[in-house]
Amino acid sequence: MIDALIFATLNGLLTGLLLFLLASGLTLIFSMMGVLNFAHASFHMLGAYCAWSIGQFTGFWPALLLAPLLVGGLGALVERYGLRHVHRAGHVAELVFTFGLAFVIEQAVQSFWGPDTKNYQPPALLDFPLFTLFGQDFPAYKAFMLLISLGIFIGLYAVLTRTRTGLIIQAATTHPQTVASLGHNLPLLHTLVFGAGSALAALAGVLAGPVLGTFPGMAATLGSIVFVIVVIGGLGSLTGALLASLLIGLLQSWAIAVDLGMPDLLHWLGVEFPVDHPLRDIWRLNLPQLAPVLPYLLLVLMLIFRPSGLFGRREG
Amino acid sequence: MRHLLPWGIFALSLLLLPWLFPSVLGISILNEMAIAIVFALSYNMLLGQGGMLSFGHAVYFGLGGFLAAHAMLGMEQDGPVFSVTLIPLVAGIGGLLAALLIGSFSTRRAGTSFAMISLGLGELLAALSLILVGFFGGEAGISGDRSLGPDFFGFDFAQDRQVYALAAVWTFASTLLMYLFTLTPAGRMANAVRDNPERAAFLGYRVQRVRLLSFVVSGFFAGAAGGLFALHNEILSAQSLSTANSGNVLLMAYIGGIGFFIGPIIGAVLLTLINSVLSHYTDLWLLYLGISFVLTVMFLPQGLTGLLMMHVAPWRRGLLHTLLRPYLRTAVPALLCVSGLLALLETLHHQGEAVIFLGISLPGGQASNWLAIVLIITLAALDWHRSLPALRAAWQRATRGETP
Amino acid sequence: MSLLQLQCVSKHFGRTRVLEDISLTVEAGERHAIIGPNGAGKSTLFDLISGRLSPDSGSIHFRGQAIQARPPHELAQLGLARSFQLSSLFPRLSAFENLRCALLRPMGFGLSLTRLLPRAHALTARTEALLEEIGLAERRNTLAAELSYAEQRALELGLTLASGAELILLDEPVAGMSRSEAAQAIQLIRRVTQGRTLLLVEHDMGAVFELAERISVLADGRLIASGSPAQIRTNPLVQQAYLGSAIMQEGVDA
Numbered sequence: 001m002i003d004a005l006i007f008a009t010l011n012g013l014l015t016g017l018l019l020f021l022l023a024s025g026l027t028l029i030f031s032m033m034g035v036l037n038f039a040h041a042s043f044h045m046l047g048a049y050c051a052w053s054i055g056q057f058t059g060f061w062p063a064l065l066l067a068p069l070l071v072g073g074l075g076a077l078v079e080r081y082g083l084r085h086v087h088r089a090g091h092v093a094e095l096v097f098t099f100g101l102a103f104v105i106e107q108a109v110q111s112f113w114g115p116d117t118k119n120y121q122p123p124a125l126l127d128f129p130l131f132t133l134f135g136q137d138f139p140a141y142k143a144f145m146l147l148i149s150l151g152i153f154i155g156l157y158a159v160l161t162r163t164r165t166g167l168i169i170q171a172a173t174t175h176p177q178t179v180a181s182l183g184h185n186l187p188l189l190h191t192l193v194f195g196a197g198s199a200l201a202a203l204a205g206v207l208a209g210p211v212l213g214t215f216p217g218m219a220a221t222l223g224s225i226v227f228v229i230v231v232i233g234g235l236g237s238l239t240g241a242l243l244a245s246l247l248i249g250l251l252q253s254w255a256i257a258v259d260l261g262m263p264d265l266l267h268w269l270g271v272e273f274p275v276d277h278p279l280r281d282i283w284r285l286n287l288p289q290l291a292p293v294l295p296y297l298l299l300v301l302m303l304i305f306r307p308s309g310l311f312g313r314r315e316g
Numbered sequence: 317m318r319h320l321l322p323w324g325i326f327a328l329s330l331l332l333l334p335w336l337f338p339s340v341l342g343i344s345i346l347n348e349m350a351i352a353i354v355f356a357l358s359y360n361m362l363l364g365q366g367g368m369l370s371f372g373h374a375v376y377f378g379l380g381g382f383l384a385a386h387a388m389l390g391m392e393q394d395g396p397v398f399s400v401t402l403i404p405l406v407a408g409i410g411g412l413l414a415a416l417l418i419g420s421f422s423t424r425r426a427g428t429s430f431a432m433i434s435l436g437l438g439e440l441l442a443a444l445s446l447i448l449v450g451f452f453g454g455e456a457g458i459s460g461d462r463s464l465g466p467d468f469f470g471f472d473f474a475q476d477r478q479v480y481a482l483a484a485v486w487t488f489a490s491t492l493l494m495y496l497f498t499l500t501p502a503g504r505m506a507n508a509v510r511d512n513p514e515r516a517a518f519l520g521y522r523v524q525r526v527r528l529l530s531f532v533v534s535g536f537f538a539g540a541a542g543g544l545f546a547l548h549n550e551i552l553s554a555q556s557l558s559t560a561n562s563g564n565v566l567l568m569a570y571i572g573g574i575g576f577f578i579g580p581i582i583g584a585v586l587l588t589l590i591n592s593v594l595s596h597y598t599d600l601w602l603l604y605l606g607i608s609f610v611l612t613v614m615f616l617p618q619g620l621t622g623l624l625m626m627h628v629a630p631w632r633r634g635l636l637h638t639l640l641r642p643y644l645r646t647a648v649p650a651l652l653c654v655s656g657l658l659a660l661l662e663t664l665h666h667q668g669e670a671v672i673f674l675g676i677s678l679p680g681g682q683a684s685n686w687l688a689i690v691l692i693i694t695l696a697a698l699d700w701h702r703s704l705p706a707l708r709a710a711w712q713r714a715t716r717g718e719t720p
Numbered sequence: 721m722s723l724l725q726l727q728c729v730s731k732h733f734g735r736t737r738v739l740e741d742i743s744l745t746v747e748a749g750e751r752h753a754i755i756g757p758n759g760a761g762k763s764t765l766f767d768l769i770s771g772r773l774s775p776d777s778g779s780i781h782f783r784g785q786a787i788q789a790r791p792p793h794e795l796a797q798l799g800l801a802r803s804f805q806l807s808s809l810f811p812r813l814s815a816f817e818n819l820r821c822a823l824l825r826p827m828g829f830g831l832s833l834t835r836l837l838p839r840a841h842a843l844t845a846r847t848e849a850l851l852e853e854i855g856l857a858e859r860r861n862t863l864a865a866e867l868s869y870a871e872q873r874a875l876e877l878g879l880t881l882a883s884g885a886e887l888i889l890l891d892e893p894v895a896g897m898s899r900s901e902a903a904q905a906i907q908l909i910r911r912v913t914q915g916r917t918l919l920l921v922e923h924d925m926g927a928v929f930e931l932a933e934r935i936s937v938l939a940d941g942r943l944i945a946s947g948s949p950a951q952i953r954t955n956p957l958v959q960q961a962y963l964g965s966a967i968m969q970e971g972v973d974a
Contacts (some may be wrong), residue, residue: 036428069672082614088618092369095431097613099371104564111665112602221562221634224439224559231432281448289447296440303433499836501829508821511810518770518808519883520825529831699924 003134004184009250014142016249017149018212021204022222023229023241024156026196031173032193034091035083038098040201041223042105046071047202048209048218049113052120068202076196079187079191102219110216110285118214145207146234152200153242160238169193173236228299234308254290261286322578326491330484340591343476347548349588350483351541354490356580358537361494363566363616367504367510368423368531369431369564371512372438373538378445378557379414380407382452384546388460396466400473403462404486404543411539415532423527426513438559445554457553460546473547483544490537495577497533506530564680567605571612573619582620584660600665604658630714642710648705653696660689721784721915723748724769729788731764738764740941742778746887748884753797754891754930755925755952757962760938762921763805766891769919770802771795782887789803796825801885805921806894807876815856815875818864820847822882833948854878854908877905881912890920894927906930933936937961 026040051060051067058066078101085099121127122141129137154203160166172189180186202288205218228249233240262285265270332345355377362368384407391397422433445452452458463474471478497503505526507525508518513523546552564587572583587605594601616623630636663686724746730741739761746752754762767773771792780788787795810818818821820843827843829835837843851857854874859867864875877893894902894914906927909918920930928935929949936946939961945952952958 022718035650036432082610085614091427092363092367093613093617095369095428097610099563099566100610104603104610107600110602111661153343220559224435227432227435229438235428238455277393281450285447293440293443293447296436296443299436300433300440303429303436429926496836497833499838500833501824501835501837502833503829504817504821504837505824507813507817508810511812512808515804515808515810515879516821517792518796518802519822519879520793521831522791522793526831533833599793715935 003136004257005254006133006140007136007137010142012250012253013246014146014149014249015253016246017153018144018204018208019222019226019229019249020242020245021149021152021207022201022226022243023233024238025200026226027080027230027233027236027241028081028169029197030230032169032176033087033094033099033190034084035094036227036230036235037194037197038095038223039078040098040102040197041076041219041226043071043075043198043201044205044208044222045109045214045216046074046105046247048207048214049109049118049205051197051209052118052214053113053119060125063088064203064206067206068199071202071205072199073193076191076195078198079194083194084187084190093224102223105218107217109219113216115216117211120209120214122210122298140211145211148203149209152203155169156200157238195236225295229297231299232302247293249270251294253296255287255291255294270278319671323492327488330488334480340476343480344548345588345592347476347480347483348592349473349543349585350480350487351548352565352568352584352588353487354537354544355541355565357491357494357577358534358541358619359565360569360574360577360580361497361530361534361537362583363569364576364579364672365498365510366506366527367426367532368434368527369411369427370434370529371431371559371566372434372441372561373438373534373565374557374561375418375438375441376411376535376538377415377542377545377561377565378441378543378552378554380404380411381542381546381552381556382458383407383539384543385458385460386451388462388464388546388550389458391464392461396464399468400462400547401482403547404540406498407543407546408536408540411542412532412536413534414539416528417511419528419531419535423524426527427512431556435559438557438562442554442558445557447571447694452554453552455553457551459551462547462550476548479548483547483548486540486544490540491581494533494537498577502526502529502533523632538592561701567609571609571619575618576621576625579619586620600661603661630711633714635714636685639710640713642707646700646707649696649699649703653693653700656693656696660686660693663689722746722781723750723783724919725781726769727779727781729765729768729775729849730775731761731768731775737941739768739775742938742943744943744946746919748886748917748919749915750934751913751920751932753920753922753928754936754938755922755928756938759940761941762938765938766802766889766921770800770889795885796885796940799886800889801880801883801887802889803876803880803891803893804918805895807872809864809872809875809879811908812863814861814863815867815871816847816851816860818875819850819878820844822879823847826882826884850878850882852879853912855904857961863961867971869895873897873901874905874908877908885916887917887919890918890922892922892924893920894922902927922950940942 007070022040022044024045026037029035029037029040042127044228047067048072051063054063054070082101083094083097086093100243122139126139126144128140130140130143132136157168160170168179169189172186176186180188225248229241229244232247233242233244264286329389329476330350334343337343355373359370361603362370362373387403387406388400403694418437422430434503446454462479463472471481473479473482483669505516505521508519509521509523509526516526517523542552542556545556568583568587569580570583571586572581573579590601590605594604598604612619618625626640627636630639722745724744726742729739729742729880730737742765756762756767757869764773766903768775768788771787771790773793775788778788782795782798782800785798787798787800790798810821813821820837823843823846824830827846829840829843848857848860851860854877856867856871856874856878859871864872873893873896877890880888880890890909894905897905902924911932918931920928920931922931932949934947935949935952937944937955937958938951944957944961945955947955
């Protein structure tokens with residue numbers, strides 16, 4: 001039991017930090033432009049696929065750098081020639097635009113990379129168990145992912161709070177007019193932040209591809225979860241996004257590891273239900289089954305009881 | 317009398333189409349169209365008329381459908397209880413109740429907040445549908461036999477043709493009712509709340525109640541559409557309440573034009589056709605659909621109906637014919653450019669294999685071929701670009717009535 | 721009993737004190753104007769009365785009922801209507817539809833699902849009449865978003881007056897209008913508020929002295945004077961607050 005919990009915690013932290021790589025870009029883009037980017041997870045997927053393709057020629061390490069740059073550039077183009085054009089029509093149109101973009105990217109990946117899962121492997125350099133605990137291996141690659149994710153978080157935090165650009169970005173999220181009137185190029189800032197956010201998402205994709213699988217559905221499975229995180233964390237809050245990422249990562253990981261459910265509860269309460277009870281599905285629910293549902297349950301409860309999120313400043 | 321004309325045309329089309337396309341496939345496509353029309357109209361009651369962008373409208377469609385499937389299953393086990401013609405009603409009431417429950421908290425806000433709740437609930441239900449096997453039937457879904465209800469004036473609804481008759485009646489009635497809704501005070505206030513909720517509140521309206529009313533009515537028709545879908549397919553799976561289905565209805569409404577009542581009808585008809593016809597010709601049809609959707613959002617925010625409506629002004633002035641030449645002038649390079657792009661995408665997709673495109677065989681993997689295609693695209697795009705100022709000028713003359 | 725009664729109302733935004741200890745009564749049938757220099761708290765006071773904001777302390781009574789914690793739609797149902805300083809319209813509806821929306825509730829249509837607007841002839845007639853009255857008959861089918869500034873102001877006034885409310889709050893109704901447009905608007909307000917109670921915030925002293933029977937002066941979040949136009953003109957406190965600014969002079973000339 002305890003070994004399963006320790007591994008679940010490690011895996012949960014890892015998923016959480018990966019999710020944060022995605023959520024940080026999404027929340028930054030939201031706080032600047034007021035638009036939740038549906039295609040964010042698609043950039044994540046593109047990152048994994050580009051890295052796989054580039055890796056065929058160069059190996060893992062150059063791809064780790066090149067793929068995010070490529071996808072970041074694509075993100076910047078999308079902002080400059082797509083989103084900005086739609087911006088005039090309001091937030092609903094923007095949301096619908098990014099939704100369509102996600103659809104296109106998923107279809108494009110299906111069409112040009114094929115519907116099967118790519119054999120995208122971690123680099124040979126990191127393909128060894130870092131340590132063995134209770135007879136179970138913890139791969140070095142996962143530790144590398146943890147380190148990179150942590151590094152990105154610290155780096156992002158430093159950039160946003162210590163550098164001039166970071167301060168301008170922060171100011172632009174709350175007082176765009178003032179920033180614009182001080183002579184800063186707000187549209188260019190939007191393009192940069194959108195591109196950087198996409199690059200971060202792609203980096204998460206490059207890292208996650210070998211572990212979570214590189215397949216055309218990876219954006220869809222992750223996309224909604226990242227939305228959940230951004231909403232639970234409070235739209236626009238970086239700290240909130242980090243906490244919500246870890247929360248969701250751990251919650252899902254624990255739920256899978258802890259094989260408890262309604263039967264145990266009922267047993268503990270001493271209640272019995274006939275096997276063919278009409279609500280038998282409910283009496284048989286267990287946590288591993290519920291793991292994929294938990295984030296959405298959390299989202300709905302959050303939106304009902306605390307719509308501004310954990311650290312939210314804005315109201316929808 | 318003039319406003320009855322569209323309804324006459326609508327009824328006549330519903331009546332005549334099965335005679336024009338009597339094949340099994342034809343009737344099946346017509347059924348799907350009828351269902352899509354009701355679903356898309358119910359969706360636009362939220363998006364176009366109420367300003368509520370939903371990513372989870374399939375929830376009501378799916379729940380209604382599952383209720384209908386269970387009703388059919390019940391008749392299979394316990395014998396005929398009520399007429400099969402009423403199954404969409406049962407499904408509609410299911411959708412309505414679900415919308416009442418969910419809407420009671422999700423309609424508190426519009427905008428991003430509403431969109432997120434609808435997405436979360438859509439995902440939640442889609443995930444739950446795989447767990448609660450008793451109601452949703454798991455991977456296999458729930459199937460029922462529609463022909464086991466009591467006889468309805470000689471109809472037992474075993475054949476698709478009879479189901480079409482039922483679907484056509486339900487579609488006509490639903491469309492009429494949804495149109496009448498836009499003429500009620502509740503429908504007009506939904507527009508007002510969409511435009512400016514604060515002002516509506518200061519006029520004495522509880523904004524949430526206005527939204528909830530639209531939401532519930534929309535839930536009813538989405539459920540009824542789901543019920544028709546269950547009757548048509550006789551099986552319902554989790555696919556029906558998935559977020560993909562929610563996305564599909566958004567595409568229909570948007571491409572058709574959310575600013576017009578008829579928009580979602582056009583979108584539903586077109587997308588059903590694309591869905592069943594284009595998919596036979598190319599593997600990439602979903603990609604093309606997605607690209608068309610994104611281009612619609614960018615350049616035709618009022619959808620195809622908006623594009624048609626733009627021509628009303630020149631037509632009234634009797635200047636429509638002046639647009640013909642500039643249109644042709646633009647269409648030639650535009651078509652060339654687009655078909656070049658399509659050829660490029662198709663050869664890319666088939667990586668190295670030969671592709672028959674527009675009757676032309678394109679041997680894959682030859683650099684010279686690729687170069688030729690890219691050259692054609694570039695030249696056509698340049699010429700397309702050059703033709704635009706003339707078109708724009710012609711438009712200005714035609715709409716403002718200035719003679720050249 | 722006064723129609724509207726404010727007792728010791730205070731409002732703070734963070735540490736900034738916006739309104740302090742305001743007590744004010746408005747009698748039924750009165751035309752009451754609130755004036756004061758920029759930043760005196762006039763708009764906040766309006767937002768408190770109309771339910772857009774709620775006070776930190778103190779009470780507001782309308783027709784004897786405490787209303788300080790009620791949401792705007794309930795206040796509107798009680799008989800209180802307000803206009804906005806920045807026109808707050810339904811931009812994608814025509815001028816006609818805007819007014820019809822405003823008339824739905826007072827004419828008993830509410831949120832009906834069973835009545836059809838094209839058949840509501842009395843409603844249509846009333847809407848057309850109001851449209852005529854605010855001078856927008858020729859712009860009947862123009863979207864509110866496409867009206868000119870002055871036309872939008874007129875429509876804003878129309879939306880507020882349509883309600884038939886007993887107490888009408890107008891937030892700078894003639895701001896940004898030309899002399900002649902303002903004169904027309906004042907005539908309209910006079911005519912339509914006949915027999916009702918009017919509470920007005922306005923910078924245009926001409927409009928204030930032409931419309932108001934009583935004037936209250938806000939300065940720096942406090943009510944410094946309240947009285948007839950003549951009293952206010954000669955009140956030394958008021959003159960001090962405005963520092964002998966030209967606005968008062970303009971009012972005297974008007």
